[in-house]
Amino acid sequence: MRKERIRAVASWRKGRARRDCVYIHKDPNLPGFKGLHVARVHVLFSFTYLDTLYECALVSWYSPVGDEPDADTGMWVVEPDMELEGRRRQPCLQVVDLSTILRAAHLIGVAGDSFLPRDVGPDVSLDVFKQFFVNKYADHNAHEIAF
Structure with missing residues (x-):
């Protein structure tokens, strides 16, 4: 694969925002997912400083739950990293260089035993x-x- 489109827009096709998830390099010496982070891209931006162009992304992080993939599905389970701001929980945000992004990631919500609300769509x-x-x-x- 040579190119892949990562979207981080406030409105997607006149609808709600679209913020794609990505794999980010963590440790190239570790095999598979153990050498990667998962993040959600909120903003893509660039700036020039001292004649050097810096291409960046503002991301929120997801951390693995456990040290191995889920036994039933074979997929890793992650949860969003959150921090408290007063009484509200906010995602942990960080600016990363675009060169650290490997490719897009696809996350599937873990529903558990309860019913899903009717208005849960791919945008939320x-x-x-x-x-x-x-x-x-x-x-x-x-x-x-x-x-």
Whole structure:
């Protein structure tokens, strides 16, 4: 794969925002998902400083739940990293260099035993669920890197 579109827009097709998830390099010496982070891209931006162009992304982080993939699905489970600001929980945000982004990631909400609200769609699912499966079955490339 040579190029992939990562979206981080306030309105997608005159609807709600679209903020894609990505794999980010953590440690190239570790195999598969253990050497990666998962993050959600909120803003893509660039700036020039001392004649050098810096291409960046503002991301929120997801951390693995456990040290191994889920036994039933074979997929890793992650949850959003949150911090308290007063009484509200906010995602942990950080600016990263675009060169650290490997490719897009596909997350599937872990529903548990309860029913889903009717208005849960792809545009709000990353805000509704507390945990997510990292879908290594999304395509061939994801299967090769998220084991």
